[in-house]
Amino acid sequence: MSSLDLGIVGNGTYGALIDKWARIVWCCLPRLDGDPVFYSLLNGKNAEDEDDARGYWGVELENAATSRQYYRHNSAVLVTEVTDKDGNTIEITDFAPRFMQRERIFQPMTLVRRVRPLEGTPRIRIRVRPGFNYGAEKPIITRGSNHVRYLHSGLALRLTTNAPITYLLDETVFNLTGPVSFILGPDETLSDGIEDTARRFEERTDDYWRRWVRRLALPLEWQQAVIRAAITLKLCCYEETGAIVAALTTSIPEAANTERNWDYRFCWLRDAFFVIRALNSLAEVETMENYLRYLGNIVGNAKDGHLQPVYGIGLETDLTESLVDTLRGYRGMGPVRRGNQAYEHFQHDVYGNVILAASQSFFDERLMKQMTKADFERYEKVGERAYAMHDQPDAGMWELRTRAHVHTSSSLMCWAACDRLARIAEHLGLQERARHWRKLADEVHQTICTRAWNEDLDAFADSFDGEGLDAGLLLMTEVNFLKPSDPRFQATLAAVEKVLRRGNHMFRYATADDFGVPRNAFNICTFWYIDALARVGRTDEAREIFESILACRNSLGLLSEDTDPATGELWGNFPQTYSLVGIINAATRLSRKWEEQI
Template sequence: MSSLDLGVVGNGTYGALIDKWARVVWCCLPRLDGDPVFYDLLNGGEPKGDGGRERGFWSIEIENASSSRQYYRQNTAILVTELTDKDGNAIEICDFAPRFTQRERIFQPMTLVRRVRPLQGSPRVRVRMRPAFNYGLREPDVTRGSNHMRFLHSGLALRLTTNAPVTYLLDETAFNLTNPISFILGPDETLTGGIEDTARQFEERTEDYWARWVRRLALPLEWQQAVIRAAITLKLCCFEETGAIVAAMTTSIPEAADTERNWDYRFCWLRDAFFVIRALNSLAEVETMENYLRYLGNIVGTAENGHLQPVYGIGLETHLVEHLVDTLSGYRGMGPVRRGNQAYEHFQHDVYGNVILAASQSFFDERLLKPATKADFERYEKVGERAFAMHDQPDAGMWELRTRARVHTSSSLMCWAACDRLAHIAEHLGLVERSRYWRGKADQIHATICKCAWNEEMGAFTESFGGDQLDAGLLLMAEVNFLQPDDPRFRSTLLAVEKALRRGHHMFRYATADDFGTPRNAFNICTFWYIDALTRVGRTEEAREIFESILACRNSLGLLSEDTDPATGELWGNYPQTYSLVGIINTAMRLSRKWEEQV
């Protein structure tokens, strides 16, 4: 049965997910949002294709396998899987995407390298290489050479270069593994060097790159390995050509079993922006942060009248038309599988605040190669004007409700944050009149929220103006400095939210029915917001306990998806989830003891 106990490899161009038996079960090419050439994660375990032969995966198997062990090489994105058979014979499979500096720039080809070597005894192995195209609809045309196989379909040609016998690969014949072998899957190009030497050099240089990258990170004293793994994986979710960061590498992993809450997350959600920038800044990962700010700046530069969509493609695509994919049955057979996301059509007013909160970094951070200018400020002012115009208007909300619109408090809160930060930026730039202008707008929104979102009977702010329900977005009031943590209104709202939405050590987004019924699993980022709120009001030991519990829910490789079943701890939702990764980073940074406190 499929699970999300999966390793992630990538290099800023594409990503691949590999299960504990060294089976590539998900890989989109030529980029993170591309055609899943390997798609077994969404194949439901049902036979597909020629004569019932399953497709959409790449396995390197040991005959009579009995156990596996999987781990990352320390401080790298190099995944190692050890497989042992029932007689004690063992092999090691090393998977990675090449990434290193070459000719004064990053070398990051659309290439997956798999190196296999015998560890013990006389293992026999079998390689099953079964890519497909167009979401499983088309089998590739396969040709062979003396040391390679080519997989062809219109618009994409892949070449697998190897020093393993090509005949054994084509026929999927088991053979004795007596010496190391390597596989290099990538564009249809001839290698300039020997296969084994090329694979070895790629591995050594990639390992060195990641070790040096991690060495530059700013880390908390505590939970360093959790932060390092989250940071590396966040880096793998970047599409560096444009600076975009995808919400997750997958599509259609359901938020809970058999709920049809299956969405395509291989795009860039603006609601992530503030938390991503905070994480990258706290890590001192300035290059990735600046590239992401560049991507956001490009979106703002093309926004008509300041209007922003909730989500954009990684190449700045604006139309992400949603389709159902009928060739794949879904994760554990739980369809539908979706391609594209209808959310691009939604009106979601919190995006204005998230973008300006993120962009503020570019006006104050003197490390940046290209700090923001007055002209940039004027472009962001258009976004601010839109935020003010929309702060008391109905929208789909930060949770993107598809059939219901309200004036959501969290959306209005972020509209306030947009105007508030513009006032700060204007003051920093010496634009006194503009600072006064935006402070007036922010104060007006603040008063509106305090009047319309406060429920005196409940003693709390509510999820929408005039409403009587709660959602986790209210926890952000202290995070964005709308209220101080010691404000009695924030403290009473926190108590109301935790009473309504906390399940054990997990936090739900909301507990009322939506378009798909009542939510059944906790949304991980909301748990991190809750931990932050507890820390701000002085409940630090409780916050640390909850943080440790959510770290215990990570899979065996230290990663989280979008959602967690509070009863079982099982991971659900798209994976690996950027929101969850930045939650680990930001929470660890806030809760950790200081370096000067170490014994």
């Protein structure tokens, strides 16, 4: 049965998900949001067991009994060891090449698999079964002297290998007496030998990631959790444009049989802001520079100041949602969706998230390109839209599809846009503009305090004049709207935890939406709760909850979007950047200081 105990390999161009038996079960090409060439993760309960099943790449050890999977230390190189019932063992090493070459990052659309015997005389079978058009079409297969081509209109993949081509094509079981390598990528001839190329790519990729990690400013505690989260966030960046996807997958349900199945292979401006802020806290500013390039194009192309909450990774504005009838869904739980209707939504928090993302670039002297007055004036247009929308109804950050309210969290981010523009203007010496934006920020602040406060709840409500609660209210101190010591925030925190906390997990809200009442906890909300507890001085409790959610990660240290609070099982799209951001933020806030230890 499919699970989210998966590893990820990638290089900023594409990503692949690999299960504990070394089957590649998900991989979109030629980029992160492309056609899933390997898709068995979404093709039913046990798709690989069917004789004619497609959409996966397996390295199968005959009579396999146990497996062990791990990442190389501080690296994105994934290793899977599989042992049969007689003790014969193989090692599969998977990675996407990424390293410096000719003074730039070499990151081809290439997947490398290296297989070698560790113990005994293992017998293996290689099954390479790609598909195209979301499983609707089989490839045309042609054979070369040491390669196989998988052809489809618009994409030609070449698998180059020193394994016997006949065994590969016929899926014949054979004795693995020495190492073999597989290089899947564009239909191009290798300039060097297969084994030499695979070995060199592995060594240089491993070295690249170790050096990348060495530059991070890590907290004292939970370093391995932070490192794995940071590497995985980096793998969710599409570096050609600077976009950051919310997750690598589509249609992993938020809970079993709920139809809460969404396509997350796009760039939500909200999620991306939190990603770059988390990486910035580790001194990794390159991602911010790349994302600001992407964001500058978004703002430059905006019509009438309107911003969508989500865009394609190539700046696409039309992400029309449709159902895919050729795939049965995760564990058979359809539907499978392609595209996301949220691009049509009005979500007014987006304006604040854009300004928040850009703010650091006006103050940070490390950046290659310093922001100027002209940049500020462009972002002022975003601020004008934020002010205009701060008291207008929208779909909210939870993307309600059939109802609109004036959501407090959206207004909160509109305030943040005005507040940060005031600070930027003051930093640039633009005193008149600083006074203008401070006046607007104060006005929005007063409106929220008046319209969102509910005396009966003794807390801020989730919407103006509303009666509900949601976890987004916990962000009030994170964006400096209120101080943690403010009695109104402390009362709101108490109300939110009373209504939304389930064990050590936090729900985003507890009322019915378009699909009923949510059944699983939203992981980022738990991290917001941890942060709020730490800010109000409940540090021991925050550390306890943090440890409990770390225990919910899969065997490789990764998190998805949601967790079943009763079982700890992961649900929702994977790996979820928002959740990984939470790991970094919580570890950074809760860790003991270096000077306290050494």
